[in-house]
Amino acid sequence: MKIRPLYDRILVKRVEDKETRRGGIIIPDTAKEKPMEAEVVAVGKGKINEDGKQFPLDVKKGDRILIGKYAGTEIKIEEEEHLILREDEVLAVIEK
Numbered sequence: 001m002k003i004r005p006l007y008d009r010i011l012v013k014r015v016e017d018k019e020t021r022r023g024g025i026i027i028p029d030t031a032k033e034k035p036m037e038a039e040v041v042a043v044g045k046g047k048i049n050e051d052g053k054q055f056p057l058d059v060k061k062g063d064r065i066l067i068g069k070y071a072g073t074e075i076k077i078e079e080e081e082h083l084i085l086r087e088d089e090v091l092a093v094i095e096k
Contacts, residue, residue: 001077008047008087010059012038012067013080036066037094041082057087064094 005011015037040063046056059065072085 003042003077005042005044005084007044008057009044009084010040010057010087010090011042012040012065012072012083012085014038014083015064036069036091038065038067038083039063040065047087059087059090059093064096066091066094 003011040059040061042061043057043059046054048054067083067085067090071089072083075082075084
């Protein structure tokens with residue numbers, strides 16, 4: 001399935017941390033915090049202002065970004081968890 005977000009929306013996939021062990025105890029998935037790092041899968045064409053001008057997004061496909069814990073809307077695409085959010089919900093772009 002191919003999805004193209006509209007306007008200033010971004011489709012991302014959270015980057016999962018490796019399994020956390022503390023003192024030999026495995027923490028169950030329900031107790032883990034949601035990762036704040038995500039990879040951009042697809043982006044919209046940009047935001048349109050009142051004059052009809054379109055502003056391109058600062059993020060692009062493949063970027064690693066930081067997002068809030070409860071940002072966006074969770075969706076499932078081909079049995080994989082993704083998130084759709086607006087560009088203004090992105091906290092930062094991680095540069096290598």
